[in-house]
Amino acid sequence: RFLDQKGAVIPPTNGPDVGELRAEEEARLALHGLPREHQIGYLRHHAGQTRETIAEVIVTPIVSTETHEAIAALAIGFKPVAPAGQRGEPGIRSGIWLEGRLHLPSLAPESESLLGAQVAGALATPGSVDRGILVRVDGVAHRLFYQRLNPDSLFPAAYEVGIYPLTALLASQRQLRWSILGAGALMLLGGLGASHVFSRRLSVPVQKLAVDSEQNRVRRARAEAALELSNEGLQRAVRFSADASHQLKTPVTVLRAGLEELLAREQLGPDVRDELAELVHQSYRLTSVIDDLLLLSRADAGRLQINLAPVDLARLIEAGVDDLGTIPDALGIAIETDFPTPLRIDGDNRYSAIIVQNLLENARKYNQPRGRIAITARERDTQVFLTIGNTGRPIPESDHEHIFERFHRGSVGENVPGHGLGLNLARELARLHGGDLRLVRSEGNWTEFEARFRTAPPAAADPRSA
Template structure:
C-alpha cells in the first residue's frame, strides 16, 4: 500500500477499533458479573428468608410449618425456584418434590453452582446453618439444636436473555462507534493532508519557463516547511541556471550579428565581381544563402531571448485570423508547391482571436513552416478552428512517438533528419512559437491524430490537457 493517507487512516482506525473492542468487552464483562452477582444475592436472600422461618424450642423441637410461606414465596417469583432442606446426615427433611437435582454441599462456607435441570440452566446456592432458637422456650443445651443444610435454586432464563440483549447492544454500539470513529478519522486525515494537496497543486501550476516562483510557507504545517524551503532553494537555482542560459544565447546571438553582416557584405561584393553563370558566381550565391540562414537563426535566437525575458510588450486585441493565415502561407507557398503539398484554409470568415497581431503572425509562420518541412511530398496541410481551440495546424506527415510530442518544443530539437527537409531548420521555430503564445495568454500543444498526421494546437492558457482527437 503506497498511499500514506490510507495507511495513516487505517492505522488510526485499527487502534481505535482495538481500544473500543477492549473497552466494550471489559464493560460487558463488568456489567455481566454485576448482574450475576445481584442474581446470586437475591437467591441467597430468598434462601435466608426460608432459613429464618425455621425455629427450634425445648418442647417441640424443630418447627417446619413452611407450606403457606413457601407457596407465597413461589408466587412472588417470576422465575421457577426450587428448594430443599437437609438434615446433617444428608437425608431430606423438606423441599420441592422435583428438586432431586440439588445436592447438600460440604460443611463450611456457602457454595454457588450452575446446574442444568430438564434442559434449563439454573443457579443453586447451598449452605449449612442452625435454626433460630425460640427465646421463650430455649433448649437446656444449645448443642441440641441440629445443623441443617439448605439448597435454593432458580432458573436463569431471564438473566440469560438480559445478558444476550446486552451483548447485542454492546456489539451494535461498538460497531456504530467504530464506524463513527472511522469516518471522523478519515475526515481528519484527509483534512490533515489538505495542505499537501494544495502544495502539489501549486507546484503543478508552476510555469516551466518561470521557475523562480517562490512557494509560500505561511499556511503550511511545520512538517512541510523544511521541504518547501528546500524546494524553493532548488527552484531558485534552476531559475538562475535558466537565466544564465538565456543570457548566454542572447549575448551570443547579438555578438554574431555584426560578423555575419560583415561576412555577407564581403560575399555580396565578391559575387558581384564575378560574371553571372560562372562557377564562382554560383558558389558565392550558395554561401550567401547559408549566411542568410545563419542570420535568420541569430534573429530567432535574439527574439526568443527577448520573449523569454519578457522584454517585448504584448498588446492583446481582437485580430482577424484568416488574413494572418493567408499572409503566413504566402511566405511558404513556393516551397509547398515545389513539393506538391495541398493547403486548406478552414478558418471561418470573420473569426477573431484575442492576440498580439505581430506575435500571432510569427506563430502562424513558424507553424506553417514546420508543417511544410515535415510533410511528405504530395501531402496535405490545413489550418482550422476546433472545439476548445483558438486555432490548429494539421499536416499529413509522419506521427511522432508519444515521448517526442513535448520535446518538439525544446530548443534545437528536431525530428528524424531522414524525413523530409528538416535539415534546413535549427529547431527554434516551435520553441519560439510556444514562447510567443505564452506571452499572449495561450499555450501551444501537439498531438497525434487518430486518422493520421500531427496537429499543433493553440489553446487558451490553463486549458485542459486533453482534447478529443478528430478523425
Template structure:
C-alpha cells in the first residue's frame, strides 16, 4: 500500500509540475502578445491624435484662405462688371483701362504690406494686370499705380487662353536677392454684347502663412511651385533637402494631397502637402505644412517604457499566479476577475474618448459662433458710416452710386453672418423648433407677391397650383426662410422670359411642395454638391454666398421633412420639399 501511494504521490507531483510549466508558458506567451498589442495600440492612438490635431490646425489655415479668396473674388467680380471697364475693353480704348480700374482698386494697393499675423484679416494686393483676348499681358501706363513687377513675373502671368472661371495660381521669382512667391487670382471678364470672354483681371498678393510661436511648436507653412520649395523659416540647405523629398513624393503619387514623415535638422516632422490650384491654367502649386513630432515621439517612447515595465511586472506576477492556479485549480475565478478588470478599463477608455470628442465638437461650434458674432459689429459700424455719407448732399451722383453699392454689399454680408449663426446653432443642437400649425398657402402667397414685383422687370411669369388652405407642422419664421430660399433661387437662376412653377399637395400625412424654374440646368457633376455649404453651381449667372440650399435642407430636416433636387435638365430645374402635415388650430390661429 505504501508502494502504491508513493507512485500516486509522484504522479500527482509530476502532473502539478507539468501543469505549472504549461501555465507559465501560456502566461508568458499571453503577456508577450499583450505587451506587443499594447505598444501597437499606444502608437496608433498617439499617431491618430496627432493627425487630428494637425488637421484641425490645417483646417483653420484653409478657412482663413477661403475667406480671403472669397473677399478678393467679390472685389474682382464687382470691378469686372463696371461699365467703364467694359467700355475700355470693347471699344479698344486701352489707354483708359488702367485709369478706370485704379479708383476701384486703390484701397487694395495703398498702404504697407501687412505682416504674416495681419495678412488673414487685411486685403492688400502687390500688383494687378489685365490680359487681352489672347491671354497676353496688357502693359500699364504707370507701373507705380498697379504694382511694380519684373519682366520674368510678367511673363508668367500670360496664359495660352483666357480662363472661363476664376483661377488661382502661384508665381516664384527672385526679388532683391531672395526668393519670393506671389499668390494670384485670375478673374474672367465677359462681353456685355456677345457674352464671350474678352479679358481677364489678374491680382497678385502675399500668400497666407502661419508663423509658429517657437521652433518646436506649431505649423510651418510654405509653397512648392515650379520645382522649388519656399518656406521662410528654413535654411537654404534644409529647403534643398526637403524640396528633393517633396519632388520624389509628388513623382511617385498622383494624389492631390498626402502626408509623410521627414527629418529636419535631425528632428522628425509630419509633412502634409495639398494641391492648391487643381484644374488651373497656371503651373501646379502645393501647400506644404510641417508639424514637429519631437514632443509626441518622446511621449510615445515614455509610454512604451512604462508599458514595458508594467508588462515585466505582469509576467513575473503571472509566473507566481500560475503556480497557485496549478495547485488550487482556481483558473476560472482568476480569468473571470481579469475579464472584469479589462471590461472596466475598456469602458473608462470609451468614456474618455467620448468626452474628448464631445469637447472637440463644442469647441468647433463655439469657434464658428464666436467668429460670426465678432463680424457683426464691424459690419454694423461700416453700414452706419455709409448711411451717414448717403445722407449728405454735397457729393456727385457717381459717388452716391458707389456708396449705394457698398451699402448693398454690407446687407449681403449681414445675411451671410446671420446664416452662419443659424447654422452654428443647428450644429451645436441649440436650435429648438417651436412646432405649430403654419398656413403654408398664405406664407407662399406672401413671398410670391414680393417676388412678382421683381420678376415683372425681367418679363418672367409665375404659375402656381396651391390649395386655399394647407397647414404644416413647424415654426413660421424658419418655414418662411425655407420657402424664401427656394423661391429666390428660382428667380435668381432663371432667364429672361422664363417662368416659375410652384405646386403644393398633401400626400400620406405629408405636404409636398415642388418649386421649378426655367434656366440653365445644374451640371450633373455639380448636382451632388449643391447642398454643401459655400457651394455655388452657377457663378456666371447670379451672385450668392452658397449657404441658402444647405440652410434650407437642414431646417427642413429639423422640421421632420426633407429637401431634394428632383430634376435638372432641358431648361428646367425642380426641387421638392416635404413637411409633416398639420390640422389648423381650433381657434383658427397658427
C-alpha cells in the first residue's frame, strides 16, 4: 500500500494483485504523518482463515529529489509470522503480543487469553524482561520471556513472547534430590554430572530460538536493503525522465522557431520549402513526445493532479473523429460510431481527451487501405466502456503482454511512425481516473481495445444538461 503526505492509506485500484485487506486492517496501516526512517509494524490479518494471523509490515518513506521531504510512503507486508510452536521445535512455544492481545495459536483460546493477562501484568512490571516470570499454562509451570520487536516504531508496540515448560526440569530436579539422599557422596557427584548433561540438552531449544531470531533479523535487513535499492532506482528513473524532457523542450522550441523563420523567406525553391516544412512537422512530433515523457514522469513521481468533474465523453469522441478527418490520409478509412449523447464520465477533461486521441490515432496508424474504425461506447451500472476497433494486421500473441510497455514497438509497427508511448500513457491516465485500458482481442483482420471510466455521480452532474 502507498501512504499519502498525511500518512493515510491510498486505496489500491488493483486490490487482488497487491493483497486483499479488510477495511479495519487497512486502517491500521495509517500513520500520523510520514516517517523519515523505515518503520516496522505488525498487523492482525484474517485473510479468510478460521483464526487470525500476524503479518510483518515494513514502511519506507519516498523522498522528493527536489525538496528532500517525504512525499509518500510504501508499506510492504510479509508472510504471516510463524511462531516457534508451529515450526516443530520441542518445548518452546512463542507468539506475538500486539495491541493488548496475545497471538499464540498453539494454545487453546482459553489458555491463550489467561496467558495474555499474565503478559500484560509482566509488561507493567519494570525489570521482568531481564529475568522472565514464572507462569502456569494448562496447569503446567512455564518460564515466560519476551522482547520488543519494533523499538522506536510509530506503529503499536509488538513483543515476541516465548514460554518454556519446566516439567522436565522439575522432574529431573526431584530425581536428583532423591538420588543424592540415597546414594551419598558418590551419587552426589553422579547427580551433578547428570544435571550438567540435562542442562546442556535442555538449552538446545533456547539456542535454536536464538539462531532463528538472528536469521530472521538478517532476512529483514536484506529485505530493507532491497526495498531501499528499488526505491532509489525508481527515483533515479523518474528524475532522469523529467530532467531529460525539460532539457530537450527549450532547444526543440528554438529549432522550430528558426525553421519557421527560414520557411517564411520568399526566395526559397519548392524542394527546399518542402524539406523545411517536413522538418517543422517533425519538430512538432518531437515536442509531442517530450510532452508525453513529462506527463509520464509526473505520473511516476505521484505529482500528476487529476481534477475530476463531469465530462461528456461523447463530445470528446466527436472532437477526436473531427481531428482524424483533418489529417491527410491516402488509406481511405471509414469511421463508424455508435454511442449515446450525452455520455458523462467522472474525469479530467484534458487527460480524458488524451486517452481518446491516443486510441483513435493508434487505430488510424495501424489500419489498412480502405479499412474501417468502429467506435462504440456504453454505460453499464456505474461504469462507461469505450471500445475502439480497427482493421489491419493482428498483433502477434507473443506481443500481447508487452504492448502497454513504455517504448515497446512490436513487429506490426516496424514501418509505422511512432515512439511506443501512446498506449502506455493512455493506460496510466485511465488508471488514475479509477478505470483501466485493455486489449480485448486481436485476431484475423480485427484489433479491439477497451477503455473503462467511472460514471459521473448524479449529484455532480453538469447543470447545463438539465
